[in-house]
Amino acid sequence: MQRPNRVDSDRGPSVSLRLRDTSLGWDNSELVRNLSFDVPAGTWTCLLGESGVGKSTLLRTIAGLIEPRATTQVLADDGAPVAGRVAFMAQQDLLLPWLSAADNVALGARLRGERTDAARVRDLLERTGIAARGDARPGKLSGGERQRVALARTLMEDRPIVLMDEPFSALDAITRVELQALAFELLAGRTVVMVTHDPFEALRLATGVHVLSPGDNGSHIAMVPPGNPLRDPTDPSLRDSYRQIMEALGKRGMTGSPASAAA
C-alpha cells in the first residue's frame, strides 16, 4: 500500500538499546538479577515470561517512569539518554474519555502546551484507518478502533523507541491480527520493545524473543525465530521456536506444538 511518507521524515536514525545488569522486582525482593540483552535498532523485540516476573517493570524502567534498581543500566547506542525518546502503548488504550479521538491523538502537544499539527493528526487517523471517527469520543468507539487511536497517538510523537505492554491482548483474534500487521507496517524503522503473553504474537512480529524467568541472567532465554517478520505463526518452520518458548515459559514439561495449539 503506497502512502505518503512525510510523517516519518523527521525522526532521524534508528536507535538500538543495551540493557546491562538489570534487576527487576519489588521493594526488597529481586526476582530477576543481572539481566543483560541487546535490542537491535529498527526491529521488534518481544519479552515473554510468567506474570509478575517484571516485564512491565522493565518497560517502565526503559521509559524512565521508575527509578532503575541498583546496577541497572539502560543505554542507547548513540550515548544520548533513553528517557524522552520513547513512546508508550499499553494494554488499555489509555484514551482520555473527555477528548475526541483526534484530540487524543494530539495529546502530547496539548499536554506540552504546543500547537497541534492538525494535518498530521488527520494523516495518522487516515493511516490507522479511523479517519471517519476523528470527532468521536472514545466511549463511542469499539475496542479495535480505540487501540487504533492509541496507535495513532503513539505515532504522533514520532519517537525512535516504542515500548508496548500487551497492546493487543484485549482484542478479539481477528482484530488483533489486523492491528499487529498495521502496527508492524506503521512502526517500520522504529525500535520496538513489546511485552506479550502470546507466543504467536511474538513469533509473528519479533526479530528477537526473550523469555524472562526469575533468577540470574543465565535463566533468561533469548532466541531469534527463523525468517523475517511479519511471519505466519502457523508456519511449520516456527514449530521449534514455539516449543522453545513454551518450554521456557512452562518449565514443567509443558508440551505442545503450533499445529496442535492452533487447531
Add this chain to the structure above:
Amino acid sequence: MSKVAKPLAVFVGLLVIWHMAVSVFDIAPFILPGPLAVIEVAISRADILLGHAAVTFMEILLGLVFGTMLGSASALFMAYFRQARSWLLPVLVVSQAVPVFALAPVLVLWFGYGMAPKVAMATLIIYFPVTAAFYDGLRRTEPGWIDLARTLGASKAAILRQIRLPAALPAFASGLRVAAAVAPIGAVVGEWVGSSAGLGYYMLLMNGRVQTAAMFAALFILAIMAVAIYFAIDAALRRLVAWQPEADPAAFT
C-alpha cells in the same frame, strides 16, 4: 412522561391521604392544618413568602458558590502539594466532628443578624463534601494516564490540569450533588438562630404565633426550592461530565 407522572401521582396521593386524615380524625388546625388550608395561606401571603424565599435562596446560592470554590481550591491544593495533604487532611476531618449547627450561634455573634452568618453556615456545610469528593477523585487518577502523560513530556501542572482534574470531575459532581442537597439546611439553621428574614425565620415566627398553616406553606416553598436547586445543579453537572458513560447511580428520576 411517566418519569414525571409517577412521583407526581404519589405526591398527590399523599396530599389526599393528608386531607382525609385531618378531616376524619378531626385534627385541630393549629396542630396539623389540611393541605387546602396551607395552599390558601400560600396564595394569600404569596408576596411575603416569596420575599423570604428570595433571601433564603440567595443564602443557599452564595453558600454553594463559596463552598464549592473553597472546597475545590482545597482539593486542588492538597492534590498538587503532597506535603500539604498530611497537614491539612487531619484538620479537615476533625473539623467535621464539630457539628456545624453548634457553630451557628458563634457565626451570628461574629457576622451579625444579616445574610453573612447564613452564607457562612451554608458554605461550611458544603465545603466538606466538595473537598472530600473532589480530592478523592484527584487522587484516584488512572495511573496509566499519568504514566502516558509523563512519557509525553507533560509537566506536573499540566498533568493536574489536563488529566487529573477532568478525570476527577465525576467525583466532584457527586460531591456537589450531596452539597446541593444539604445546602438549604445550613441556611435555615442559620436563620433559626438569629435573623429577621428568610423562610427559616418566617417558620419560627409563625410557629410562635401558632399560625401552623403559614409555617407549612413556608416549609413547602423551601422544599420546592431545594429540589429545584438540586435538579438545576444535577443538570449542569450532567453536561459537565457528558463524556462519562451512562451508568449513573445518582440518577433516580
